[in-house]
Amino acid sequence: MLLIASANGAVGMAAGWAILQADGTALDAVEAATRKVEDNPKDHSVGYGGYPNLLGEVELDASIMEGATLRAGAVGALRGFRHPISVARQVLEQLPHVLLVGEGAARFATELGMQPENLLTPPAEQAWRAGLAGRLPEEFRDAQGQIMERMLARATRLATDPERVAGTVNFIAQDAAGHIASAVSTSGWAWKYPGRLGDSPIIGAGNYADDRYGAAACTGWGELAIRASTARSVVMYLQHGYALEDACRAAFRDLGALGLPPEHCLMSLIALDRHGQHCAVSTAPGRTYVYQAQGMASHAELPRLVAEV
Numbered sequence: 001m002l003l004i005a006s007a008n009g010a011v012g013m014a015a016g017w018a019i020l021q022a023d024g025t026a027l028d029a030v031e032a033a034t035r036k037v038e039d040n041p042k043d044h045s046v047g048y049g050g051y052p053n054l055l056g057e058v059e060l061d062a063s064i065m066e067g068a069t070l071r072a073g074a075v076g077a078l079r080g081f082r083h084p085i086s087v088a089r090q091v092l093e094q095l096p097h098v099l100l101v102g103e104g105a106a107r108f109a110t111e112l113g114m115q116p117e118n119l120l121t122p123p124a125e126q127a128w129r130a131g132l133a134g135r136l137p138e139e140f141r142d143a144q145g146q147i148m149e150r151m152l153a154r155a156t157r158l159a160t161d162p163e164r165v166a167g168t169v170n171f172i173a174q175d176a177a178g179h180i181a182s183a184v185s186t187s188g189w190a191w192k193y194p195g196r197l198g199d200s201p202i203i204g205a206g207n208y209a210d211d212r213y214g215a216a217a218c219t220g221w222g223e224l225a226i227r228a229s230t231a232r233s234v235v236m237y238l239q240h241g242y243a244l245e246d247a248c249r250a251a252f253r254d255l256g257a258l259g260l261p262p263e264h265c266l267m268s269l270i271a272l273d274r275h276g277q278h279c280a281v282s283t284a285p286g287r288t289y290v291y292q293a294q295g296m297a298s299h300a301e302l303p304r305l306v307a308e309v
């Protein structure tokens, strides 16, 4: 039995572990753990209190995957519901689909009986206003101070900064039966273009789990993980016989082909193999992750390996 998470997942570890300890499934554990992070208003990269898009709207992405069956569910650009991971779980359980976005995802959440609410907290709104202040020339705004529709693309390029992307929560669990599941939830890039999806809801990019080999889940610059299929690459390298750490390093080296200066490639991931070995890797030094294994009374924090692209 094992539960690992990005460092901001610490607030969800107890909820996930309680399920594993009661012989629950890895799938239930990662969903329950993720919900706690989505509830945390202090985490501005996930769920309620997440930073909004360019127009001040909180748009959430999440995905969940079951390694035993390769079933997956995901939602993208979901507005007005604080638990995208549970909507993603029900996509997995109830629909013949993998990914719902925007209005369709919100419609499904409503059909599930979830209550819509305003997710933009005063501190997140303040940060959004401050984040845009000074970055956008006056001519980008109309008389009411709103960014003009025809200026959105240019405003996105001026206002967002991939090097400031940091956050998103990752959980991977292995239950008592040996099954693996993974979950990812995020509010994505602060001040992103409305409708932008990152890697988190894209199965294979930000999230992948396969009982036969292992699982990986990413944080960092989502566009890069989409282009390089980073989470699936880790699992594919495991399938090809790489040891866990080598599989992660190989997936990071693949990012080098994307043509960016290495210092602009911000990527982190957590991973485990089917034997229960775990590790976490980042391009940035000083990052950590959390884990709990059998016999531990609570979770502990470990440093991430630093990998080059």
Ligand code: ASP
Pocket: 045, 165, 166, 167, 168, 186, 187, 188, 189, 197, 198, 199, 200, 206, 218, 219, 220, 221, 222, 223
């Ligand atoms: N990967 C997320 C995204 O691109 C952001 C992050 O991890 O900070 O939406």
